[in-house]
Amino acid sequence: MPSLFLSLLVTRLRARTPASSPTRTAWIILAFLLLSSNWVVSSGSPQKALHIFFVDVEGGQATLFVMPAESLLIDTGWPGNDGRDADRIVAAAKKAGVSKIDYLVITHFHTDHVGGLPQLAARIPIGTVIDHGDNRESTDAPTVQGWQAYRSLLAANKFKRLTVRPGDKLPVEGMQAVVVSADGAVIPHPLPGAGQENTVCKNAEVYPTDQTENVRSVGALITFGKLRIVDLGDLTRDKEMELVCPINKLGQVDIYIVSHHGWSQSSSPALLNAIAPRVAIMDNGAKKGGTPSVWDIIEKSPGLENLWQLHFSDEGGAAHNVATEFIANPAGPDAGNYLELTAWPDGSFDVFNSRTAYTKHYPAR
Numbered sequence: 001m002p003s004l005f006l007s008l009l010v011t012r013l014r015a016r017t018p019a020s021s022p023t024r025t026a027w028i029i030l031a032f033l034l035l036s037s038n039w040v041v042s043s044g045s046p047q048k049a050l051h052i053f054f055v056d057v058e059g060g061q062a063t064l065f066v067m068p069a070e071s072l073l074i075d076t077g078w079p080g081n082d083g084r085d086a087d088r089i090v091a092a093a094k095k096a097g098v099s100k101i102d103y104l105v106i107t108h109f110h111t112d113h114v115g116g117l118p119q120l121a122a123r124i125p126i127g128t129v130i131d132h133g134d135n136r137e138s139t140d141a142p143t144v145q146g147w148q149a150y151r152s153l154l155a156a157n158k159f160k161r162l163t164v165r166p167g168d169k170l171p172v173e174g175m176q177a178v179v180v181s182a183d184g185a186v187i188p189h190p191l192p193g194a195g196q197e198n199t200v201c202k203n204a205e206v207y208p209t210d211q212t213e214n215v216r217s218v219g220a221l222i223t224f225g226k227l228r229i230v231d232l233g234d235l236t237r238d239k240e241m242e243l244v245c246p247i248n249k250l251g252q253v254d255i256y257i258v259s260h261h262g263w264s265q266s267s268s269p270a271l272l273n274a275i276a277p278r279v280a281i282m283d284n285g286a287k288k289g290g291t292p293s294v295w296d297i298i299e300k301s302p303g304l305e306n307l308w309q310l311h312f313s314d315e316g317g318a319a320h321n322v323a324t325e326f327i328a329n330p331a332g333p334d335a336g337n338y339l340e341l342t343a344w345p346d347g348s349f350d351v352f353n354s355r356t357a358y359t360k361h362y363p364a365r
């Protein structure tokens with residue numbers, strides 16, 4: 001509800017009712033409550049916000065998108081640990097006032113992405129699970145186990161299933177999400193506004209073809225108003241090349257959810273040159289992801305304002321970690337701190353570190 005309307009309402013009530021009228025007081029209180037609600041945000045214009053929680057699942061993925069109407073979770077973290085990852089996801093959902101996960105994308109069937117699903121399904125209702133199709137990696141025991149648990153939950157009607165292909169739109173309300181990769185295929189044509197030549201492709205390394213579930217990852221380009229976000233799960237560099245070389249099919253983004261926890265098999269220079277994010281957020285663990293060579297590629301990417309990390313990377317040491325205020329969990333005992341991004345349709349956004357309560361604002365461009 002526009003604040004202008006509320007101001008007019010208050011002004012009219014002032015004019016028509018005596019100063020001590022209980023009706024007038026009630027209307028003013030109502031107007032105040034509406035003004036202080038989620039409708040009115042820091043940019044000064046009445047817009048609804050998108051909240052994204054980067055849940056710390058110790059080097060797996062769990063990214064919760066909360067829109068005004070619906071919620072979307074990308075991956076569920078690890079199994080075991082008495083439901084540690086599921087508990088952290090549910091805690092983030094509670095903070096956002098969400099009591100059901102409307103849509104859950106399982107990017108691929110590796111255990112750090114689908115492993116936490118049975119524990120999560122036992123704690124919170126899940127509407128529809130979106131996947132790339134059946135598991136394609138039958139030689140890895142934890143992957144097979146994760147896939148079997150997924151099938152058991154499906155058979156028990158714990159949620160609906162939707163298998164997507166590149167070019168499909170996710171049915172979630174409140175933001176646009178286009179599938180750009182799934183089951184080893186990528187979009188054949190550039191997205192609207194993309195299609196530029198990528199100069200870094202000419203001298204690019206040739207990467208080995210990945211044979212695992214990583215290359216099957218469901219990747220999505222998410223748009224919320226003017227804001228563009230890309231999440232490619234654990235998509236590997238060989239497949240990135242198909243997305244951004246020789247033509248950049250993705251276009252530039254504001255937010256890059258760093259693929260594969262910042263591990264060496266993803267985030268090629270060609271990808272980073274193509275998407276040129278303002279902000280990158282890396283869901284690494286202390287001992288997983290955050291590879292120094294990848295950290296360098298992200299840090300040197302054109303136009304980057306900040307890289308944020310869920311963890312201090314032990315492998316990165318002093319030279320390959322960002323300043324402490326941009327890290328949710330520094331070296332030492334782990335507290336499961338999260339990062340939260342709040343975005344507005346005009347393209348402005350905040351990133352909040354739950355450990356320090358430090359917030360950085362990024363104005364609309």
Ligand SMILES: [Zn+2]
Binds near residue numbers: 061261
């Ligand atoms: Zn992973």
